[in-house]
Amino acid sequence: MNKFLIACITLSISASLFAAQGFSTLEEQMTGKEFTAAGLNKLSDQELAALNAWIRSRTPEALAAAGAGAGSSTLVTTEDRRGFDDDEERNPINSRIVGRFNGWDGETVFKLENGMIWEQVDDDKFYVKEIENPVVIIDPSMFGRWHLSIEGHDSECRVKRIQ
Numbered sequence: 047m048n049k050f051l052i053a054c055i056t057l058s059i060s061a062s063l064f065a066a067q068g069f070s071t072l073e074e075q076m077t078g079k080e081f082t083a084a085g086l087n088k089l090s091d092q093e094l095a096a097l098n099a100w101i102r103s104r105t106p107e108a109l110a111a112a113g114a115g116a117g118s119s120t121l122v123t124t125e126d127r128r129g130f131d132d133d134e135e136r137n138p139i140n141s142r143i144v145g146r147f148n149g150w151d152g153e154t155v156f157k158l159e160n161g162m163i164w165e166q167v168d169d170d171k172f173y174v175k176e177i178e179n180p181v182v183i184i185d186p187s188m189f190g191r192w193h194l195s196i197e198g199h200d201s202e203c204r205v206k207r208i209q
Contacts, residue, residue, distance in 0.1 A: 071098045129192055129207030136186040142179045149173035150203050163209035172201040
């Protein structure tokens with residue numbers, strides 16, 4: 047556990063160096079004395095490689111690539127949990143509905159460009175002339191509820207996230 051803690055501290059201290067020069071392994075970043083004092087010399091080659099891979103996956107470049115969804119194979123997960131019961135962040139969500147939209151009818155499922163899927167949980171009905179990929183805003187409200195509206199229209203419906 048101490049090895050892991052020291053590696054994390056090393057990571058935070060050298061994050062700006064990683065960003066400026068690209069990734070350098072712990073062996074390259076530390077002096078021999080520092081490496082030994084941290085107990086990293088006791089790690090097998092595989093363990094050390096795994097630790098370096100873990101640190102590499104958390105560099106600013108890797109985090110940016112993961113956020114951009116560029117097919118990154120890093121270990122970083124940046125899943126947006128807003129809308130689920132266990133979410134801690136209740137900020138508005140702005141995205142687009144994928145495909146054609148002509149309103150909701152009490153049982154509508156909304157597939158968003160950001161990968162989220164929401165379903166209508168009230169019986170409200172609202173119809174508009176068909177729109178392609180409209181901007182959608184999902185706002186948090188009281189008691190853990192969420193309301194969806196389409197940009198440029200005054201109606202909203204209550205929704206819950208299903209994916």
